[in-house]
Amino acid sequence: MLEKEIGVRTYHDLLRHYPNSYVDRSKVYHIADFEGEMPHVQIRGRFVSLTVHGEGAKTRLVGLFTDGTRALEIVWFKNIKSLRLAYHPGAEYVVFGKPVLFNNRWTMTHPEIDSAGSLLSEAGMRGVYPLTEKLRKRNISSRTIFTWVCSILDSCGQIPETLPRSITEGAGLMSLHDTLHNIHRPKDPESLNKARFRLKFEELFQIQVDMLRQSRLRKLALQGLRFSNIGHYFNTFYNTCLPFPLTGAQKKVIKEIRSDMNTGRQMNRLVQGDVGSGKTIVALMSMLIAVDNNTQACLMAPTEILATQHFESLSKLVGPVGINIALLTGSTPRKRRQEIHSQLIDGSMHILVGTHAVIEDTVQFARLGLVVIDEQHRFGVAQRGKLWNKNLGNDGNRAHALPPHVLVMTATPIPRTLAMTVYGDLDVSVIDELPPGRKPIATLLRYDDQRLATYRSVYKQLSEGRQAYIVYPLVKENEKLDLRSLQYGYDHIREMFPSFNVAYVHGQMKPDEKDHQMQLFASHKADILVATTVIEVGVNVPNATVMIIENAERFGLSQMHQLRGRVGRGGNQSYCILMTKRNIGADTRKRLEIMTSTTDGFVIAEADMRMRGPGDIEGTMQSGIPFNLRAANLATDGEIINLARQWAEHLLDSDPQLILPANSAFARELAIVRAETATDWSRIS
Numbered sequence: 087m088l089e090k091e092i093g094v095r096t097y098h099d100l101l102r103h104y105p106n107s108y109v110d111r112s113k114v115y116h117i118a119d120f121e122g123e124m125p126h127v128q129i130r131g132r133f134v135s136l137t138v139h140g141e142g143a144k145t146r147l148v149g150l151f152t153d154g155t156r157a158l159e160i161v162w163f164k165n166i167k168s169l170r171l172a173y174h175p176g177a178e179y180v181v182f183g184k185p186v187l188f189n190n191r192w193t194m195t196h197p198e199i200d201s202a203g204s205l206l207s208e209a210g211m212r213g214v215y216p217l218t219e220k221l222r223k224r225n226i227s228s229r230t231i232f233t234w235v236c237s238i239l240d241s242c243g244q245i246p247e248t249l250p251r252s253i254t255e256g257a258g259l260m261s262l263h264d265t266l267h268n269i270h271r272p273k274d275p276e277s278l279n280k281a282r283f284r285l286k287f288e289e290l291f292q293i294q295v296d297m298l299r300q301s302r303l304r305k306l307a308l309q310g311l312r313f314s315n316i317g318h319y320f321n322t323f324y325n326t327c328l329p330f331p332l333t334g335a336q337k338k339v340i341k342e343i344r345s346d347m348n349t350g351r352q353m354n355r356l357v358q359g360d361v362g363s364g365k366t367i368v369a370l371m372s373m374l375i376a377v378d379n380n381t382q383a384c385l386m387a388p389t390e391i392l393a394t395q396h397f398e399s400l401s402k403l404v405g406p407v408g409i410n411i412a413l414l415t416g417s418t419p420r421k422r423r424q425e426i427h428s429q430l431i432d433g434s435m436h437i438l439v440g441t442h443a444v445i446e447d448t449v450q451f452a453r454l455g456l457v458v459i460d461e462q463h464r465f466g467v468a469q470r471g472k473l474w475n476k477n478l479g480n481d482g483n484r485a486h487a488l489p490p491h492v493l494v495m496t497a498t499p500i501p502r503t504l505a506m507t508v509y510g511d512l513d514v515s516v517i518d519e520l521p522p523g524r525k526p527i528a529t530l531l532r533y534d535d536q537r538l539a540t541y542r543s544v545y546k547q548l549s550e551g552r553q554a555y556i557v558y559p560l561v562k563e564n565e566k567l568d569l570r571s572l573q574y575g576y577d578h579i580r581e582m583f584p585s586f587n588v589a590y591v592h593g594q595m596k597p598d599e600k601d602h603q604m605q606l607f608a609s610h611k612a613d614i615l616v617a618t619t620v621i622e623v624g625v626n627v628p629n630a631t632v633m634i635i636e637n638a639e640r641f642g643l644s645q646m647h648q649l650r651g652r653v654g655r656g657g658n659q660s661y662c663i664l665m666t667k668r669n670i671g672a673d674t675r676k677r678l679e680i681m682t683s684t685t686d687g688f689v690i691a692e693a694d695m696r697m698r699g700p701g702d703i704e705g706t707m708q709s710g711i712p713f714n715l716r717a718a719n720l721a722t723d724g725e726i727i728n729l730a731r732q733w734a735e736h737l738l739d740s741d742p743q744l745i746l747p748a749n750s751a752f753a754r755e756l757a758i759v760r761a762e763t764a765t766d767w768s769r770i771s
């Protein structure tokens with residue numbers, strides 16, 4: 087009967103429905119000591135009075151209750167008549183509930199109340215359960231749930247262990263039996279901690295075993311091309327064309343990619359590197375290795391502009407080496423397109439750069455050896471898969487061709503521990519160093535009433551020949567309103583900067599028009615670009631030195647970080663100005679101050695994840711990981727994730743398929759949990 091309310095169907099489910107806080111029934115609080123955000127507490131005292139207030143729907147019963155240190159109001163909105171008769175002024179009661187400060191007076195609504203005599207029987211800690219509105223309506227209280235849980239715990243005997251003994255003993259975990267007892271009615275705080283740890287570990291361990299098992303199977307199954315040559319193209323480029331020395335981080339990652347492509351198995355690697363960390367050159371040098379090994383490479387970008395920019399900068403870089411490189415997008419003319427198609431098939435085209443256009447069925451390669459996907463969160467997993475069928479193979483039979491290596495590049499920094507979970511099936515490389523000599527972008531918080539002064543400083547930059555972005559938020563639920571605010575912003579900016587040219591882009595524009603407007607800005611025919619977040623990815627206009635983010639409080643931190651990466655790409659000092667209202671909440675202010683205090687994408691991503699929860703971090707939603715974990719928190723349990731990962735490796739090393747008898751209970755449990763999360767997930771997405 088609890089299925090709809092809290093997803094509980096069986097006794098087992100009920101034991102796995104964990105409390106979200108605890109009360110210590112051995113402790114009695116004093117009202118005079120209440121302070122700040124209070125947990126559920128127990129107090130002991132007497133009613134001074136019980137009076138009915140208000141009328142109709144607003145009727146409520148208010149009891150003035152004192153424990154001798156101070157008075158507190160107890161308020162009921164329901165069952166008023168019977169409650170009025172149930173409690174007697176003067177008699178001693180034990181009251182249990184969550185005090186909140188209301189109009190400067192401590193108040194409890196619908197607390198649990200016992201006559202003082204029953205206190206002893208309930209001594210000790212016990213769980214307080216999350217209640218939904220539906221449960222409340224049916225008068226099912228946290229205490230009712232606790233009573234049910236206790237009767238199950240008291241009658242179910244020894245609860246069988248679900249983790250392999252090698253793991254519980256190795257990692258020093260509390261047994262499942264003790265854990266479930268202690269999570270509902272802890273013996274003491276220390277046992278509660280151990281129980282919590284075990285539950286978090288178990289949950290994360292299951293995910294890690296699942297992920298690792300899949301990725302190991304895939305690696306076994308997928309034979310890949312072996313790139314053992316570092317030859318002419320790579321070496322010539324490295325020795326004569328490289329425009330700057332590589333950073334240590336770039337070298338490290340190129341090395342990782344090199345050895346990964348030389349194992350005889352297919353590479354599936356994610357390269358994470360903050361905006362401006364120099365991922366393009368890493369991609370290029372990886373592609374040169376592919377060419378050196380007599381195969382072709384392909385780089386996909388999410389937008390036409392970005393693809394074009396990649397093509398232009400890559401052509402310049404590899405021109406002297408004699409690489410045949412082409413751009414293929416939706417607007418490539420038919421004739422050129424046919425030329426490209428045939429050069430891909432006869433193998434004379436070395437590198438293809440493009441948009442989605444490259445995954446169309448008509449595009450086929452003689453020997454595709456490496457696919458680089460830039461900014462992967464815009465590409466679905468299914469699309470990634472499509473690329474694996476592009477090879478004609480030596481005998482012209484696609485089925486006989488080996489799949490290309492895959493390199494995914496993203497500037498969306500995902501905290502390591504989360505990446506380990508989300509991209510468990512990909513190997514991860516991190517470019518954790520920026521090229522030397524970058525001037526950090528100065529980020530400033532400004533309020534609406536400082537707008538004119540802000541515009542004056544923008545004016546100064548524009549007069550010196552620089553360019554500026556002005557970004558408006560986009561809230562999907564109300565596109566009309568967003569467009570209106572963008573339109574308003576555009577008119578306003580034109581009015582404020584009459585002597586400069588203003589371009590204008592948003593997501594609902596036709597691609598042609600969008601490209602045209604972007605091009606105006608990129609070629610400096612426009613000085614100012616008024617935009618929504620469509621400019622987030624990729625655009626490279628080194629001459630742009632100012633970005634104003636309007637209504638900054640409405641953006642996520644990681645998103646603002648991406649936006650900010652559009653400036654600071656040239657030699658000039660750049661600025662990012664976060665505009666907001668004076669009266670923002672303390673949390674919002676804290677968020678914005680993170681932006682002004684650091685430019686480290688990983689620090690920002692960690693903070694974003696702590697504040698908004700991992701499910702909101704861009705790029706994670708499509709991963710299929712259930713983020714409604716019951717016990718663990720991906721944002722704060724990084725160490726436990728690491729530990730779980732290590733033990734998962736350990737387990738699979740000794741029993742890759744989980745078929746040993748010692749692991750059979752765990753394998754069964756894992757199958758059940760996976761079946762459950764699968765349904766969970768379909769409901770969410």
Ligand code: ADP
Pocket residue numbers: 330331332333336359360361362363364365366367497521522
């Ligand atoms: P992202 O990682 O954001 O894709 P890019 O590859 O576009 O970064 O590189 C950003 C800029 O930094 C480019 O102008 C590039 O030429 C330059 N760059 C990359 N690596 C280095 C380096 N090792 N030293 C100096 N400049 C570099």
Ligand code: MG
Pocket residue numbers: 365366460624
């Ligand atoms: Mg890039």
